[in-house]
Amino acid sequence: MVEKLIFEKSVSGRRGHYLPPLDVPACSVQEAIPAKLRRKKTPVLPQLTEVEVVRHYTRLSSLNYGVDTGFYPLGSCTMKYNPKINEDVANLAGFSQIHPDQPAESVQGALELMVKLQQYLAEIAGMDAFTLQPAAGAHGELTGLLLIRAYHAAQGEQQRDKVLIPDSAHGTNPATASLAGCQIIQIPSNGQGEVDLVALKRVVGKDTAALMLTNPNTLGLFETQIAEIAAIVHEAGGLLYYDGANMNAIMGYARPGDMGFDVVHFNLHKTFSTPHGGGGPGSGPVGVKRKLEPFLPKPVIIYDRQKQRYRFDGERPQSIGRVKAFYGNFGVLVKAFTYILMLGGKGLKEASEKAVLNANYLLKLLSQDYEQPFAGLCKHEFIVTPPKTKEGGIRTLDVAKRLLDYGFHPPTVYFPLIVAEALMIEPTETENKSTLDAFAAVMARIAQEAEENPEILHQAPHQTPLSRLDETQAARRPVLRWKAD
Amino acid sequence: MPFLPHTRAEEETMLKTIGVSSVDELFGDIPRELCLDRPLQLPLGLSEKEAWEEVERLAQKNKHTGQYLCFRGAGAYEHYQPKAVKHLLARSEFYTAYTPYQPEISQGTLQAIFEYQTSICELTGMGVANASHYDGATALAEAALMAVEATGRSKIAVSSLVHPEYRETLKTYLFRRGVEIIELPYQEGLTAVDELAGVLTNDVAAVIIQSPNFWGSIEDLAQFAELIHQQGGLLIACCDPLALGVLASPGELGADIAVGEGQSLGLPLSFGGPYLGFMACQEKYVRRLPGRIVGKTVDRLGREGFVLTLQAREQHIRREKAGSNICSNQSLCALAAAIYLALLGPQGLEEVGRQCWQKSHYAKELLAELPGVSLPFAAPFFQEFVVQTAEAPALINQRLWEAGILGGLDLGRYYPELENYLLLCVTEMRTKEEIEQLVEVWGGVSGGKTHF
Numbered sequence: 001m002v003e004k005l006i007f008e009k010s011v012s013g014r015r016g017h018y019l020p021p022l023d024v025p026a027c028s029v030q031e032a033i034p035a036k037l038r039r040k041k042t043p044v045l046p047q048l049t050e051v052e053v054v055r056h057y058t059r060l061s062s063l064n065y066g067v068d069t070g071f072y073p074l075g076s077c078t079m080k081y082n083p084k085i086n087e088d089v090a091n092l093a094g095f096s097q098i099h100p101d102q103p104a105e106s107v108q109g110a111l112e113l114m115v116k117l118q119q120y121l122a123e124i125a126g127m128d129a130f131t132l133q134p135a136a137g138a139h140g141e142l143t144g145l146l147l148i149r150a151y152h153a154a155q156g157e158q159q160r161d162k163v164l165i166p167d168s169a170h171g172t173n174p175a176t177a178s179l180a181g182c183q184i185i186q187i188p189s190n191g192q193g194e195v196d197l198v199a200l201k202r203v204v205g206k207d208t209a210a211l212m213l214t215n216p217n218t219l220g221l222f223e224t225q226i227a228e229i230a231a232i233v234h235e236a237g238g239l240l241y242y243d244g245a246n247m248n249a250i251m252g253y254a255r256p257g258d259m260g261f262d263v264v265h266f267n268l269h270k271t272f273s274t275p276h277g278g279g280g281p282g283s284g285p286v287g288v289k290r291k292l293e294p295f296l297p298k299p300v301i302i303y304d305r306q307k308q309r310y311r312f313d314g315e316r317p318q319s320i321g322r323v324k325a326f327y328g329n330f331g332v333l334v335k336a337f338t339y340i341l342m343l344g345g346k347g348l349k350e351a352s353e354k355a356v357l358n359a360n361y362l363l364k365l366l367s368q369d370y371e372q373p374f375a376g377l378c379k380h381e382f383i384v385t386p387p388k389t390k391e392g393g394i395r396t397l398d399v400a401k402r403l404l405d406y407g408f409h410p411p412t413v414y415f416p417l418i419v420a421e422a423l424m425i426e427p428t429e430t431e432n433k434s435t436l437d438a439f440a441a442v443m444a445r446i447a448q449e450a451e452e453n454p455e456i457l458h459q460a461p462h463q464t465p466l467s468r469l470d471e472t473q474a475a476r477r478p479v480l481r482w483k484a485d
Numbered sequence: 486m487p488f489l490p491h492t493r494a495e496e497e498t499m500l501k502t503i504g505v506s507s508v509d510e511l512f513g514d515i516p517r518e519l520c521l522d523r524p525l526q527l528p529l530g531l532s533e534k535e536a537w538e539e540v541e542r543l544a545q546k547n548k549h550t551g552q553y554l555c556f557r558g559a560g561a562y563e564h565y566q567p568k569a570v571k572h573l574l575a576r577s578e579f580y581t582a583y584t585p586y587q588p589e590i591s592q593g594t595l596q597a598i599f600e601y602q603t604s605i606c607e608l609t610g611m612g613v614a615n616a617s618h619y620d621g622a623t624a625l626a627e628a629a630l631m632a633v634e635a636t637g638r639s640k641i642a643v644s645s646l647v648h649p650e651y652r653e654t655l656k657t658y659l660f661r662r663g664v665e666i667i668e669l670p671y672q673e674g675l676t677a678v679d680e681l682a683g684v685l686t687n688d689v690a691a692v693i694i695q696s697p698n699f700w701g702s703i704e705d706l707a708q709f710a711e712l713i714h715q716q717g718g719l720l721i722a723c724c725d726p727l728a729l730g731v732l733a734s735p736g737e738l739g740a741d742i743a744v745g746e747g748q749s750l751g752l753p754l755s756f757g758g759p760y761l762g763f764m765a766c767q768e769k770y771v772r773r774l775p776g777r778i779v780g781k782t783v784d785r786l787g788r789e790g791f792v793l794t795l796q797a798r799e800q801h802i803r804r805e806k807a808g809s810n811i812c813s814n815q816s817l818c819a820l821a822a823a824i825y826l827a828l829l830g831p832q833g834l835e836e837v838g839r840q841c842w843q844k845s846h847y848a849k850e851l852l853a854e855l856p857g858v859s860l861p862f863a864a865p866f867f868q869e870f871v872v873q874t875a876e877a878p879a880l881i882n883q884r885l886w887e888a889g890i891l892g893g894l895d896l897g898r899y900y901p902e903l904e905n906y907l908l909l910c911v912t913e914m915r916t917k918e919e920i921e922q923l924v925e926v927w928g929g930v931s932g933g934k935t936h937f
């Protein structure tokens with residue numbers, strides 16, 4: 001451990017925060033709370049002064065690497081720059097200090113923001129209506145599949161419980177399908193890395209609930225046959241679900257709604273810069289075509305033209321119900337709204353343009369030393385694998401760990417599963433050419449090291465506060481909390 | 486364009502390197518007929534100053550707790566957030582990182598979450614905790630699925646005094662999984678324990694009890710633990726971690742899984758989110774616990790450090806066989822809670838709990854003296870309590886609101902059989918004077934001072 005645990009720094013009797021003295025007549029809690037409901041064992045929590053707490057977390061923060069630290073080409077995660085204004089808008093008292101159960105007339109600004117954000121997202125997606133309730137991408141996926149199932153049930157087609165998922169899909173897709181009570185049928189990819197239409201035709205049918213697809217897919221390739229795919233699934237009576245994790249590639253160029261998708265989710269913490277928070281909070285709004293609108297989670301937020309005010313509408317008899325308490329990760333919505341305001345339609349399109357430009361440029365540079373499993377151009381991200389060496393090859397994990405020594409966050413590794421030793425690289429549009437050049441130079445150097453001195457890779461990282469951590473031991477003998485000796 | 490670094494010259498060099506003549510060529514793989522042939526119908530794009538002014542304009546249309554006195558809880562609580570919390574959360578090394586997939590450069594997040602897990606275990610009296618869930622409602626729903634998987638049973642019994650929106654979320658999650666939900670009736674402000682005999686049978690996976698329950702009363706969790714354990718099922722306790730500074734922990738009382746909403750630990754109201762779902766359980770269920778978990782290990786040189794662990798439970802490894810689909814969680818909110826707990830420590834937390842207790846009881850006593858106001862339940866409560874009124878709740882709340890006070894929740898909204906019942910919340914934030922002001926305006930003695 002680089003930094004002692006906060007519990008180990010604790011000294012009994014210290015305190016970091018004091019309350020105003022009690023100003024109401026005191027009744028003894030000891031007497032008031034019946035003995036069997038009262039806490040007997042004081043919880044072991046840290047005891048420190050404010051400065052000690054502040055130093056502890058400041059020092060911990062210095063052990064982290066964020067987008068503000070440097071290049072973060074983590075594929076599928078869209079680690080673009082997070083504008084500072086985002087933090088400030090979410091902290092405005094008019095947003096951060098409003099109770100979710102205030103009278104609607106006292107939160108008109110919040111509701112207006114949400115309705116406008118719904119409209120903006122619908123325009124970007126080519127959808128008719130949006131819900132902002134889901135808290136993350138995977139939560140959006142669950143919402144979407146429940147919507148699809150409710151739709152089929154309303155058509156008298158309860159039997160539709162198979163979800164078709166390409167073998168290149170993110171793990172949340174199949175996990176979501178299970179959570180929604182569906183069975184999964186995996187569709188193989190063809191030689192071009194796209195959905196294999198023959199295989200798809202073989203499995204669609206009366207039991208098909210939906211096909212879940214990411215487009216561009218997780219290989220960073222646009223599914224060029226998407227119109228045919230949509231036709232095949234629709235003809236069989238199934239619906240199309242769009243995993244919007246990769247929307248950063250095509251904003252303003254193409255819309256899932258126009259491609260034939262019926263339901264989409266976006267990840268506001270990716271495409272819309274909100275940031276990611278070290279693992280959340282995110283936000284995964286879901287958009288639908290008109291025919292699925294009646295099933296959206298309750299309550300929906302609408303503008304009442306007659307009364308000229310925004311309000312909640314809970315009168316939705318066909319709704320799948322709530323997917324969360326209250327209305328979504330509101331603070332995150334405020335950030336995404338602000339981002340869209342600043343970029344506008346033109347700016348979002350240019351963001352996608354530059355994301356794709358950066359990815360293709362970096363791909364070109366890297367393809368001199370790394371293998372490219374699928375030839376040709378890419379969208380906002382791409383896959384490469386480590387070069388063959390005389391030793392027989394280096395592992396992706398070694399490349400990733402060695403990158404740490406050179407001050408870069410590694411790409412996503414070992415995903416998608418259909419490419420062995422995948423390095424999934426997404427530079428995003430906010431990185432400049434010099435950074436991409438520097439990263440490519442380091443990657444070339446690592447390829448060279450792999451040839452000349454592979455041991456330096458196996459042992460990497462060498463420059464980080466800790467060296468490679470033993471994940472096997474962590475799982476074999478789990479230590480998941482601190483305990484006083 | 487804001488945030489884009491490319492100069493014209495650079496763009497040209499890059500295109501040349503790629504071997505294409507224009508950016509449009511890079512999009513040539515999108516079939517023509519699928520391309521959007523018009524600009525997106527969105528705002529034109531604003532400078533930072535203009536965007537700030539526009540968003541601030543919207544913020545100003547809302548009334549915030551700095552402008553009114555809040556006596557409403559019902560799942561979202563106004564507590565004091567020590568200033569250091571916000572300042573530490575503003576460290577961008579924390580908030581601009583992704584999930585800590587590369588432990589060697591993520592020890593900050595990993596250690597903070599390990600410490601958070603420890604604090605949650607201490608508060609709940611459980612063996613293990615995960616790194617967070619979306620919110621209290623979703624944590625509760627996934628705990629129910631966990632119990633269904635752990636027991637192989639297909640019924641869940643849930644108290645009707647669990648937060649109504651949590652119950653709705655539970656329903657949404659369980660419906661397509663074919664799990665039957667049995668709602669337990671209430672009696673005297675508590676879950677009716679006497680009527681459980683025929684209900685808690687040996688096909689019930691778990692019983693879900695919230696304590697303090699939605700009406701603020703403290704449930705006797707031990708009683709439910711005993712009853713359900715006799716049938717081989719689990720007790721899922723849904724609790725407010727802030728109350729656990731003074732109340733017995735669910736672990737001590739026999740719960741198998743403890744979940745709840747951690748917003749009260751230093752997170753702003755924020756119109757309902759982002760909040761913090763916490764999930765903890767007895768050690769024997771750890772491999773069914775959903776979500777990220779941080780564990781301790783060693784590096785190649787034997788130095789201790791932290792990693793995401795037991796990943797064989799999760800979607801990226803197990804795919805359709807994973808117990809949950811959760812990927813991103815509410816990590817930064819967990820960090821906020823950890824910092825809050827570190828600043829308060831055990832004494833501070835106990836004192837906040839005690840003040841909530843005392844102030845709410847003071848308010849209750851004053852209100853009970855008003856004509857037409859009575860206290861329907863005698864059960865002990867923490868910071869929220871129910872009053873019955875002769876006057877219509879809407880009228881009372883209207884009067885209060887005009888005087889700058891957000892009054893109690895009209896329980897009739899969720900329990901149609903309860904006409905003229907209000908759920909009030911008094912946290913440590915309210916001063917004696919403010920409580921008296923509530924009572925005066927309520928009683929029509931004074932118009933109060935208008936805050937708006």
Ligand SMILES: Cc1ncc(COP(=O)(O)O)c(C=O)c1O
Nearest residue numbers: 076136137138170172245812813
């Ligand atoms: C392709 C894809 N789908 C779904 C998800 C899940 O999103 P979230 O983490 O917001 O739940 C991710 C996130 O990594 C992803 O990359």
